[in-house]
Amino acid sequence: MIAPSGPDGAVTDVVPHEVPHEVPHDAAYDWLSTADGAVDVAAVAVEVRDVPVAGPRVRPAWRTAAAVACAVVVLLLALAGRYGYNVDELYFRLLGERGWAWGYTDQPPLVPALVHATTQVLGDSVWAIRVPAALCAGAVVLLGTLIAAELGGSRRAQTLAALGLGSSFLVLSVGHIMVTTTLDLLAWSALLLCVVRALLRGQGRWWVWAGIVLGLALYAKYIVALLPVGLLVGLALVGPRKVFRDRWLYAGIALALVIGAPNLIYQATHDFPQLQMADALGATDGPMNRVIFVPSLVILFGPVPTVVWAAGLVRLLRDPAWRPVRALAPAFGVAVALTIYGGGRPDYVGGFLIALFAAGAVAVDRWLGQRRFRQVLLGGGLAASAVLQLLMALPVLPQNSPFTPLNNISLESVGWPRLADQVRTAYLALPPEQRERAVVLADNLGESGALDRYGHGLPPVYSGHNELHKWGPPPEWADVVVAVGVERPRLAADFRSCTVVGHLDNGVGVENAEQGKPVTVCHGRRAPWARLWPAYHYLSG
Numbered sequence: 152m153i154a155p156s157g158p159d160g161a162v163t164d165v166v167p168h169e170v171p172h173e174v175p176h177d178a179a180y181d182w183l184s185t186a187d188g189a190v191d192v193a194a195v196a197v198e199v200r201d202v203p204v205a206g207p208r209v210r211p212a213w214r215t216a217a218a219v220a221c222a223v224v225v226l227l228l229a230l231a232g233r234y235g236y237n238v239d240e241l242y243f244r245l246l247g248e249r250g251w252a253w254g255y256t257d258q259p260p261l262v263p264a265l266v267h268a269t270t271q272v273l274g275d276s277v278w279a280i281r282v283p284a285a286l287c288a289g290a291v292v293l294l295g296t297l298i299a300a301e302l303g304g305s306r307r308a309q310t311l312a313a314l315g316l317g318s319s320f321l322v323l324s325v326g327h328i329m330v331t332t333t334l335d336l337l338a339w340s341a342l343l344l345c346v347v348r349a350l351l352r353g354q355g356r357w358w359v360w361a362g363i364v365l366g367l368a369l370y371a372k373y374i375v376a377l378l379p380v381g382l383l384v385g386l387a388l389v390g391p392r393k394v395f396r397d398r399w400l401y402a403g404i405a406l407a408l409v410i411g412a413p414n415l416i417y418q419a420t421h422d423f424p425q426l427q428m429a430d431a432l433g434a435t436d437g438p439m440n441r442v443i444f445v446p447s448l449v450i451l452f453g454p455v456p457t458v459v460w461a462a463g464l465v466r467l468l469r470d471p472a473w474r475p476v477r478a479l480a481p482a483f484g485v486a487v488a489l490t491i492y493g494g495g496r497p498d499y500v501g502g503f504l505i506a507l508f509a510a511g512a513v514a515v516d517r518w519l520g521q522r523r524f525r526q527v528l529l530g531g532g533l534a535a536s537a538v539l540q541l542l543m544a545l546p547v548l549p550q551n552s553p554f555t556p557l558n559n560i561s562l563e564s565v566g567w568p569r570l571a572d573q574v575r576t577a578y579l580a581l582p583p584e585q586r587e588r589a590v591v592l593a594d595n596l597g598e599s600g601a602l603d604r605y606g607h608g609l610p611p612v613y614s615g616h617n618e619l620h621k622w623g624p625p626p627e628w629a630d631v632v633v634a635v636g637v638e639r640p641r642l643a644a645d646f647r648s649c650t651v652v653g654h655l656d657n658g659v660g661v662e663n664a665e666q667g668k669p670v671t672v673c674h675g676r677r678a679p680w681a682r683l684w685p686a687y688h689y690l691s692g
Contacts, residue, residue: 237563240266572605577652577670594638
């Protein structure tokens, strides 16, 4: 009897005369028996270079994964009401109030619809909006752990994957607020699990599930298309190229297109606004994003976990047992290259890091072995990294703490009720006859959302930012404007008289994008709103 080694070095027993369970026809060895029942070693050592044995399937550590996922959800829900709405949450709430749409200038329709549905069921509060976000973060932890199991990770490797993902800045930050990246990260995790199963198991039906996930994910964020594009390039470069002969792959692609068709039709019939948005973001944010891209990849997980996912990337390229999924490595490179070229943010490829970290957990687990010093060293590094990630990702400290500037999410969640109070004060200071002819002009979508949520008693609010520009112009009878955040040169060109009556102050000394912006009252419009309004339109993230 021969006892060949699995991918983790463990010896697996093989019964004579039988092919080991689930060994593919193009495995690393042909299993041949001689007439007397003995295995001919010379005959079986025939190397086939297409696809090696992927190894025995490992049972998922469900209890561990579920425990970590539940702990993450509980932590996020406990902190969900801290600080306040994020700028994007205010915007999505505002969009959702208008009802379902097949698309917007700056994004697909799913997140605003989900935010609106949540407020209808759980109430109009910060905590309610963030319940789905917390659940998504817990699901990402589960899916990442399952990827580690698919790659042959032991219980310890799966535990490492669950703990590392559950304490990462990436998962915690997008689990704290309800933004497009929240659903996008969940979609990437589910899609990557389907891909790993399709390639490692050789079961084509997983391409169908991948197509379903991709089609639905297009309604949350178009950036998920980076994964199939990169994967197809990776398969063409390093294989297994026989996948291109699998009819299930094309069935999955067709399903993704059919499910996402209404969304794609909206883009085609509205002059592809998402491409216009991408161009605008690339022009304004692209240069800085390219500079900070690589350092920000480290921030998404922390220094020590970054070493772990980097080890997973290397192992994908070098481990013969992972040859069926080797295409994920060049796919990641393609996604990174396209993102940098387009000036996108590092979190655009954050979904890839989920699978790479899962692979790294398996690789690091084998490196640890039974060496106590290595275990202590890695455990201490991961614990220190987890504490730092927690402080940076979640509002556990006061709003004016030194860590707040490190997290743009927290910066954009401060001072919204106070902003509305300051605008209301400026409006109420107007004489009664002027209040009847007044509207509020907000510079951006965050201010518009805050005034909609907290600006009780204010007149209609208009803004030229992104999708909100379509909701204007103001009515012609409005010849008095209370402008918040709009720069004086623009107002001076359109009105005969403008007076700055105050500056925004969040009251906690946090230097965010709104702090210090002017509140201005203008009279005497120089031209009809229909002529002035196009100049207020601009696109930005």
